Amino acid sequence: MDKKSWPLWEVFIRSKHGLNHKHVGSLHAADAQMAIENSRDVYTRRMEGISIWVVESKNITASDPNQQEAMFEPAVDKIYRHPTFYNLPDELEHM
């Protein structure tokens, strides 16, 4: 058996009830179950989590850093999407 056959997994941890899972790092494991078990040992030894997700790294599609401008630049001038864009009188409270 080829020793190079353990795939890489990305690890996501939910730190508390009500929060979303957050990427914490990665590790190699033979299968998903092992990835979960090793994540527990590596990333939750100090009560950092109550739930773990693992995803094989090859299954993640990422945006291209060279396309960063084309992807995200269009949002910059659309400030009317923010509440502070609108001019309202001071006496209007809580809106």
Added chain:
Amino acid sequence: MNIVDLEHEFMKRIKADQKIEPKDWMPEKYRQTLIRQIAQHAHSEIVGMLPEANYISRAPTLRRKAALLAKIQDEAGHGLYLYCAAETLGVDRDTLLDELHSGKAKYSSIFNYPTLTWADMGAIGWLVDGAAILNQVPLCKCSFGPYARAMVRVCKEESFHQRQGYEILLTLCNGSEEQKKMAQDAVNRWWWPSMMMFGPSDENSKHSAYSMETGIKKFSNDELRQRFVDQTKPQADILGVTLPDKDLKFDESSGHWKYGEIDWEEFNNVIQGNGPCNKIRLKHRREAWEKGAWVRDAASAYAAKKALKNSESKQVA
């Protein structure tokens, strides 16, 4: 963009304190410098488990044993974070381990010194981890994102290591004459090797200039070494131990503790593989790797079998 423009853009980002991520364009020298440094750092973590492992079965109490086990387990984890960070640069884990086991890759010279008594566990935690923290804290802000993020995790965990070491020495220093002597002896042996952990002096450090320029390193070796001395001297006074440097004295004008000459010949010797424990450390690493081969193979075989079963049952359905 041609390479000159790319380099220019890269340096602009470094100067603006923007993190470089694995898929971003980077100069080959930056990539190679990082692979070398992160791999050395990872190797140091897992070789660093060996001198302490000797004392798991010799810890004087269950409390000490649990703490030591936890510390060694942390070091395995730190190795893992760092290997993963190195892998984002396009080098694979097995290549890195092969380079460690063949003796091609370096690791911190400190782990080539022997651990002779229980007090060494205290001295390692206090001095060696103390020096490591000073090296590592600035790396949390290093220009390469995955390395910086790995270091944040490492630093969070490392402070317990130093405190547990200091507590071991404190207990010995408040004990019998024999225990005090044991603590002093450990400090005598670990002081200079710890001072060497910051690497060659600034004028002799061949990688420093580039690392500083590209934001991998934020402080020079000598700056960090000075910080270590200034921080450690008062801690030694609380313990009631002396640091084995007859030239150590406080300099009023600079506000720093001046220290004596470091034995660079010894440093170079240990780096080149001739320290007291270089051979035994590598032998134990290789043995651990070889003896673990069947576990890795079995896990792979089991995963393959399970995957096959899954796909068969899907076909039936």
